[in-house]
Amino acid sequence: MAQIKLPDGSIKEIPDGTTVGQLAEGIGKRLAQAAIVGKVNGKLVDLFYPLTGGPHEVQIITDRDPEGLFVMRHSCAHVLAQALRHLYGTGVQYTIGPVIDNGFYYDIEFPKEVGFSADELPKVEKEMQRIVEQDLPFSREDVAPDRAKDLLHKENQRFKDEIIDELAKQGEQSVSIYRQGDFTDLCRGPHLPSTGRIKAVKLLNLAGAYWRGDAAREQLTRIYGTSFFDRKQLDEHLRMLEEAKKRDHRVLGPRLGLFTIDDAVGQGLVLWKPKGAVVRQELQNFISEHLRRQGYQQVFTPHIGRLGLYKTSGHYPYYRESQFPPLVDRELVDQLAAEGCGCAELANRMEKGEVEGYLLKPMNCPMHIRIFASEQRSYREMPVRLAEFGTVYRWEKSGELGGMTRVRGFTQDDAHLFCTEEQVSGEIQGCLELVKIVLATLGMNQYRVRVGLRDPDSAKYVGDADQWDRAEKACKDAAQTLGVNFTVEPGEAAFYGPKIDFVVRDVIGREWQLGTVQVDYQLPRRFDLAYTGADNKPHRPVMIHRAPFGSMERFIGVLTEHFAGAFPLWLAPVQVAVLSISEKSNAYAEQTADSLKAAGLRVESNLSPDKIGAKIRTATLDKIPYMVVLGEKEQQAGQVAIRHRTEGDKGSMALAEFIERLQQELATRGQAPAVANG
RNA sequence: GCUGGCAUAGCUCAGCGGUAGAGCGCCACCUUGGUAAGGUGGAGGUCCUGGGUUCAAGCCCCAGUGCCAGCUCCA
DSSP: OEEEEOTTSOEEEEOTTEEHHHHHHHHOHHHHHHEEEEEETTEEEOTTOEEOSSOEEEEEEETTSHHHHHHHHHHHHHHHHHHHHHHHOTTOEEOOOOEETTEEEEEEEOOTTOOOOGGGHHHHHHHHHHHHHHTOBEEEEEEOHHHHHHHHHHTTOOHHHHHHHHHHHTTOSOEEEEEETTEEEEOOOOOOSBGGGOOEEEEEEEEEEEGGGOTTSOEEEEEEEEEESSHHHHHHHHHHHHHHHHHOHHHHHHHTTSEEEOTTTOTTOEEEOHHHHHHHHHHHHHHHHHHHHTTOEEOOOOSEEEHHHHHHHTOTTTTGGGSOOOEEOHHHHHHHHHTTOOHHHHHHHHHHTOSOEEEEOSOSHHHHHHHHHTSOOBGGGOOEEEEEEEEEEOOOOGGGOBTTTBOSEEEEEEEEEEEOGGGHHHHHHHHHHHHHHHHHHTTOOOEEEEEEEOOTTOOOOOSOHHHHHHHHHHHHHHHHHHTOOEEEEETOSBTTBOEEEEEEEOTTSOEEEEEEEEEESHHHHHTTOOEEOTTSSEEOOEEEEEESSSBHHHHHHHHHHHTTTOOOTTTOSSOEEEEESSGGGHHHHHHHHHHHHHTTOOEEEEOSSSOHHHHHHHHHHTTOSEEEEEOHHHHHHTEEEEEETTTEEEEEEEHHHHHHHHHHHHHTTTSSOOSOOO
């Protein structure tokens, strides 16, 4: 007899060899019908998995469990590969087909004569549907690795060899083969009882992918799909994808006049248009207030600096690939040209440090360090906190660029804190507090925090172990004090010190690193920085790099999506739209707009001959927070009729009162709604 | 950088190897209106760039550039 314990705590005795499916049947008919797979002692197994001995903890996974969806999607990947073989012949090579967030994919190598395109996805879907309707049962066979290879060779598959060899090397005595109908695949499983359990499947797009993620190896076609247990959920998911597309900052940004990226200017170089500049300026003002409060000092530094500076910092040539090539000193170029020096030779000499040149700065820190080093420093003035909205340039590979989130020139809300060893902990806390204020004010609560620590088994880190221990503890403590969920990730530290990253997810599900706080022992040493201690001896300061927004470009890109372009009043490029009912009221409207502008508000008037409905629609689509509707009625009463973008008609009030309320809302940065009903 | 797809009016997109299209936007005129689209007319094109095939190329071929998806990378 086998002993099993069910999730409700009940204990059952069943004959040895009873399958999970049979167990489900014994519990209830409906459960058996809904059953997808079983979970035995925490491991997912097929319904035909036999239970023996025990005691085992057994749970029946149904289509209502997340694991059920996972298994179904995995089975979908198999059906996809099967359909492709039906349509494009046995020359179709299938490699790996895992489940991912919100779906699955399969990496395929098509025979050379097949030019597979996205247009054919519906055809493939139809074939998958046919396979689903046949309701083919999935079966499993456990075989020795060599036997598995033979089986798959019979299916014409060669990629699987490599996976099987690896499993064998890991000591696996047997591997599992799954089959449904005429399809055979190496797979860990488990799978659905049969293909008929797939209810709603949709192939989404294709993309290139490398075999084993290695650019040197075969290029495969990755086919993405998703599936759900009912049509409604699939439709809802597809609708959400559409919705997400509408929030995409690459669409919204240009439409709302925030920024443009112009091929004539260059790839990955952002042109901030007037409305985008307003948003950026407001954010910078906001953060500057907090910088002053926290005792930062603002500095400005140039866009280029001598190559030698970046050799000292270690940025050149170590990160050469991700920098724009150096600018070479004019006189030297002339002289070298006269000598007949070629490009290869020039690069060579530059590397060796024989050629003077300038680098478009990839980071601000070396220049801030030189500011710190420009004076003799006493422990009494520490910490020194130097802040700059500093623009840096990085040579991102062309395929990496996109929108505002991955660009070649960007402005960091950067700062470098030079402090004593004892001050590190407090300074980190101050940095995190700032990030927390920023994100809270903007209502961005969907972020995660990563504390990157050193890998204890690696020797690549600089600084002594004591320092590291203290700094890592300071980072962890600060994250704890901050009161946010954070993960500790050993091996994720920079080589020069531990770090804390804030990662935000955008509407398409991509994650972006925004704010970052990093402790650095390396640069103070490379630049031989020192301050005089109370003991009248020189001491090495510790540096902290921090950027709460990360970069203005990326931050505003993500922020645009976060608000779907509808910025809160304090950030809105246009805060109030003044709309005249008819041209008879244009004069009153203009006068009102002037008063609003005089009060410091950003105002746009619409005095066109459009009807009021159309004007309201336009202003609403432009995401302007407040509308002032002005007709003869308002003029006679000496009032303004207020409409809020999302809340609709707010009734009339005196202009002075409206201004007063807006100013209140601005003062609190929208933390308290200003124009309430009435 | 690699693979695939795409590139036509300011925007979103149709388009057949044979005279370049629609909707929105823009401009003008009519209308002077009351809380998400009033009507009419008009302007606007290097069909991404450079080559090639063809009597004829926006369409077919080659190369380049850019964008999108993904891979790889991301101090």
